[in-house]
Amino acid sequence: MNEGLAADLRSVMSADRVRTNATELGLYRRDASNIEGSAGVVCFPLTTTEVQAAVRTAQRHGVAFVARGAGTGLAGGATPLDHALVIATTKMNRVLSVDAVNRMAWVEPGVLNLDLTRQVSHLGLHFAPDPSSQQSCSIGGNVANNSGGPHCLSDGVTASHVLGLEVVLSDGSVVQFGGEEPEEEGLDLRGAFVGSEGMFGIATKVLVRLTQNAPTVKTMLMDFASVEAGAQTVSAIIAAGMVPAALEMMDQLCVQAVEAYIHAGLPLEAAAVLLVEVAGLAAGVEADAERIVEIGLAHDAGTVRIAKDEAERALLWKGRKTAFGAIARIKPNYYLHDTVVPRRMLPEVLRQVYEIAERHQLLVMNVFHAGDGNLHPLLVFDKREPGVMERVHAAGEEIVRASVAAGGVLSGEHGIGMEKRDFMPMMFAPADLAAQAAMRRGFDPTGLANPYKVLPSAGACGDVQHVPDGAWV
């Protein structure tokens, strides 16, 4: 707690939106990861001006500040360290304007992802990035983490859907990057800001691109006797020149857990199930669906189930989307990983994932964005079991190493945050990391915007292995 800071904040925004009681601070000491820190003060600005005042106040006190959306991040990005000021955007949750003709909207950062889509669906439009957490995550968080989702295979991740930003920089100045005009002069600061995990400033308005809903959608489920056959089907579909709207895979353990939970008639004996969705205009969708079924059968797909109607389509997706809920019935805790590998390496890396989990006596389930090669190994466990957390972390690190060794990357959508900060050297040489630190210094020379994240040497403060007091991974 930091009473001096709180008192000053109460002079720039209504006192009831500046909180310091222990219970509340406790709620904000972590995001959806299990990385804990400590919040000094939590405030809830309503306007850009209040965000600006909060940032300036933090600067005056020399206190770090952390932007927080919905706190669903999985990499510790919104975890405050060393009693930082948490600036929560929850109350900045209005859709400000919608241009239905040119398909764009200005929104405040606290608008929830699915709420935005709901508010424009009567116009035949949606916001394309659809993280599995879309009911609860904020657009500001999506921007900061450059979030993705199942339908980002054909439509691209958040970076492709952000046209402009209003940002409060760490010195309290308010700037606009990009905008309705498509070709801003000079450096693409909008592009550089997306994915900056709260370390370049706080987004206070976002101009998003809206996407036309597809007139025809076809969703199908194919099952395979081996994970390899499923993964090869994925590669073959892409190699045939098709980019389906979504290409998701679940392995056997995951399918069994989901089926026990929602009773959708999923094939329990199959080693892998592929959920494929094609969307667009009628003739293209028909032709693609036909070829995808042919490719699946050529790779020995067992059964092919095509959703007859919207209800069945929803049921098939429900299986994919409730995987986490289903898994909670097996063991109380899970650790969700996120790496990307080249599609053709999927069978090999999955084999290693199973082997790693077995060696650490952990249960692993895989439910992932196969079309992007974006793996989500889910380690399930009971943290009351002595020594289990050590095994979970050791297995996690090996999974990340195996993915990078296969020509992949550290994260496909969850970001680096605290979780993978010290893994960055697996992928980047010192000169590469120095360039990223230079970006950070350019945007935030003070180093007070969400420090200690992403950069292993903590860029601005230079302390290599600094894990701040009270933080645990």
Add this chain to the structure above:
Amino acid sequence: MGVIDLDAFAAEVGAEGPVTIAGLGSRGGAVPGVRTVYAPSGVEWVQPDEMIVCCGAGTPVDELVAVLAEHRQTVALPPGGTVGGALSVGLADVRRLGYGPVRDVLLQARYVSAVGEVVKAGGPTVKNVSGFDLCRLLVGSRGALGFLGEVLLRTRPIAQCSQWFQREASELFEVFSQLHRPVSVLWDGSCAWALLEGHPDDVHAQARGASLSAVDGPPPLPSGSRRSVAPASIVTMQGEFVAEVGVGTVHHAEPWTPPTRSLRVLELARALQHEFDPLGRLNPGIDV
């Protein structure tokens, strides 16, 4: 394999003295009067099933497009010039509405920094959020942060059918809103053009629905200025022009001065430039 020698390129850029980089000179070329280097050229590999290509930044875009066409794929870069030039300028051609901006194409870059070191930005997969998005900062930076050497680009499948259409249209948004994800819609104040791609039946059904007739290609683009305006304001555009509907790029016969950015934004851009090249030796005189 091995057409790209980045170490040799880095040695050529060196660590001292002003230096400029040239492609094919189609987009303004090198800074005059300064020692000139050229990026490595050639396609290193194509992975059609990953939808990724690796090539030297000095590769002509047209050569790259021809190589990809053998795999029935293409890349969303404007034709002409070199890959590095297209990325460094960062301006898309008239297919931006459907193909996306140039900045979405670059997945990974190895560039030579101001101290003559090879630096990697981004990563080798289409989906990647490992660290800050340095690739997006490089696209459009006109060589001021580093000289692109080797790039990994995202490819896209070539559509089965691709056809330009036209119709008279004083009400431009009428055509625009009738089409599902057109690749391009252009308007000159009285006539609209659309590029539609996909399954031939869909392409022709769409065209019929919007009363469009097939034509050979887009209209010639006036070259007095390339303007960037809010797409909603295209309706009020005066003079001789061709506007990209839904995007806001306007090809106009008359010259134009772009609005200046706010001082704070300029200061930030210069701070970034200073971080990457404190002595201002890369493409000297270029102001980001």
